[in-house]
Amino acid sequence: MAGPSQTPQAQERIGYISRIQCFSACHRLHSIHLSDEENKRVYGKCNNPNGHGHNYKVEVTVRGKIDRLTGMVMNLTDLKKCIEDVIMTPLDHKNLDKDVPYFANVVSTTENVAVYIWDNMAKALPPNLLYEIKIHETDKNVVVYRGE
Ligand SMILES: Nc1nc2c(c(=O)[nH]1)N=C([C@H](O)[C@H](O)COP(=O)(O)OP(=O)(O)OP(=O)(O)O)CN2
Numbered sequence: 001m002a003g004p005s006q007t008p009q010a011q012e013r014i015g016y017i018s019r020i021q022c023f024s025a026c027h028r029l030h031s032i033h034l035s036d037e038e039n040k041r042v043y044g045k046c047n048n049p050n051g052h053g054h055n056y057k058v059e060v061t062v063r064g065k066i067d068r069l070t071g072m073v074m075n076l077t078d079l080k081k082c083i084e085d086v087i088m089t090p091l092d093h094k095n096l097d098k099d100v101p102y103f104a105n106v107v108s109t110t111e112n113v114a115v116y117i118w119d120n121m122a123k124a125l126p127p128n129l130l131y132e133i134k135i136h137e138t139d140k141n142v143v144v145y146r147g148e
């Protein structure tokens with residue numbers, strides 16, 4: 001615990017830093033575990049075989065010690081590179097269900113998109129740094145995943 005005589009630098013501080021990235025993709029909500037009728041009932045218009053698109057906004061947040069020497073939790077330039085590799089290259093301007101093998105058997109709900117991004121971001125970042133993936137699927141629909 002830092003006492004009054006200690007400088008702020010002597011105390012370990014935890015910071016949260018985020019980077020926002022938008023990507024565009026199309027998809028269809030359809031579960032291979034449900035019949036066509038059940039799919040229609042559960043997903044409604046989002047089960048339309050023609051699919052539909054979203055401009056997703058993803059907020060990637062990392063949590064960690066603010067390094068005393070660098071003043072950073074991590075370099076945001078490195079986070080930008082991870083986001084490029086994990087989000088933009090595989091997902092931007094893609095048909096999630098057809099172009100991303102992960103979604104061949106997994107419904108492309110925003111919850112599952114968040115899990116996909118979490119799992120791959122966790123592999124790309126230093127251990128125990130990833131804190132939260134938040135996805136704005138539309139202006140009104142927002143999903144948060146914290147790896148639980
Ligand atoms: N739990 C979830 N429910 C739904 C998801 C999802 O990912 N997780 N996704 C959809 C649809 O894909 C789509 O996002 C719904 O879009 P829409 O209804 O058009 O979006 P809004 O509610 O923002 O539109 P308004 O009609 O303007 O209200 C459905 N459910």
Ligand SMILES: [Zn+2]
Pocket residue numbers: 027046052053054
């Ligand atoms: Zn959708």
